[in-house]
Amino acid sequence: MTSDRAVAPVVTVARHRMTTDGTGVTTLVIVHGCPLRCRYCLNPYTTAPATRFRTLTPSALYDEVKADALYFEATGGGVTFGGGEPLLYPAFIRDFCVLAPHWHYTVETSLHVPWVAVETVADAVHEWIVDIKDTNPAVYRRYTGQDNTLVLQNLERLLSLVGAEHITVRVPHIPDVNTDDDVNNSVSRLQAMGVKRLDVFSYTVRP
Numbered sequence: 415m416t417s418d419r420a421v422a423p424v425v426t427v428a429r430h431r432m433t434t435d436g437t438g439v440t441t442l443v444i445v446h447g448c449p450l451r452c453r454y455c456l457n458p459y460t461t462a463p464a465t466r467f468r469t470l471t472p473s474a475l476y477d478e479v480k481a482d483a484l485y486f487e488a489t490g491g492g493v494t495f496g497g498g499e500p501l502l503y504p505a506f507i508r509d510f511c512v513l514a515p516h517w518h519y520t521v522e523t524s525l526h527v528p529w530v531a532v533e534t535v536a537d538a539v540h541e542w543i544v545d546i547k548d549t550n551p552a553v554y555r556r557y558t559g560q561d562n563t564l565v566l567q568n569l570e571r572l573l574s575l576v577g578a579e580h581i582t583v584r585v586p587h588i589p590d591v592n593t594d595d596d597v598n599n600s601v602s603r604l605q606a607m608g609v610k611r612l613d614v615f616s617y618t619v620r621p
Contacts, residue, residue: 418471420505423447425460425467425498427475429482436520436541438491441479448499449526450558452547454588454617460498472510480514492517492540501527504534511538525568526560532568533575542581543613544569549600553592566607573608582611589617 423446431440446460446467459465470478479493486492492514495507501523511519520541525532546565548554554562572581583604587597601612 418473418509420503420509421469421471422475422500422503422506423467424470424475425465427478429479430485431494435494435496435522436491436543437518438489439482439485440491440494440518440520441482442494442496443475443479443500445495445497445500445503447502448497448524449502450499450524450560452558453591457496457498472506472513475510476513483514483517486517490518492519494520494522494543496522499524499527501525501531501535504531507535508538511535524558525565525572526558526562527564527568529568529571532572536572536575539576540580542572542576544572544581544583546583546585546600546604548585548588548592548596549603550592550596553596557588557591569604569609570607578608578610581609582613583609584613584615587614587616 424443425446426444428442431442435442444457444460446465448461500507500521519539520543521535521539522543522545524545547557549566551562585597585600587594597614601614604612
């Protein structure tokens with residue numbers, strides 16, 4: 415059972431999603447906070463200090479999303495935690511998953527977190543979507559403001575811990591940030607690490 419001592423700042427709960435956030439029909443839970451400051455952040459409100467959010471316990475979130483249990487069970491879906499960086503709140507995710515262990519759980523993460531955060535949820539999460547940005551450290555720093563050594567180390571450990579079949583790595587072509595060669599080099603490096611599931615795509619950057 416969960417003690418509800420863990421909480422998370424939840425910005426949005428988006429219901430009835432398909433194909434974009436994991437298996438089956440999913441509910442996407444977007445949390446506030448991120449260690450990165452990407453030049454083209456897809457969810458800039460997750461780091462804006464003025465963003466409105468609700469501080470929820472696992473059981474409060476469960477009460478909100480349990481209405482979709484039939485959709486989850488019929489399609490093999492469940493809850494996807496995204497952001498921002500959901501692994502800033504690993505105890506919250508772990509405790510939530512305990513409440514409905516038969517649902518399918520996905521985490522969308524940059525992996526730019528301490529390894530202990532990954533370990534905390536590893537037994538409860540079924541699917542991982544890792545936004546790698548770029549494996550070139552210079553490109554990564556130019557885009558996110560951070561070093562990617564921790565990210566690559568965590569990905570290697572995660573592959574060993576849960577298996578490549580449970581991990582999708584997103585490799586974006588980001589206009590004015592990385593080139594086709596950068597993307598191809600990232601793909602080659604990730605494949606050499608053992609990544610099997612790659613999502614290579616292009617950002618559409620609004621002027």
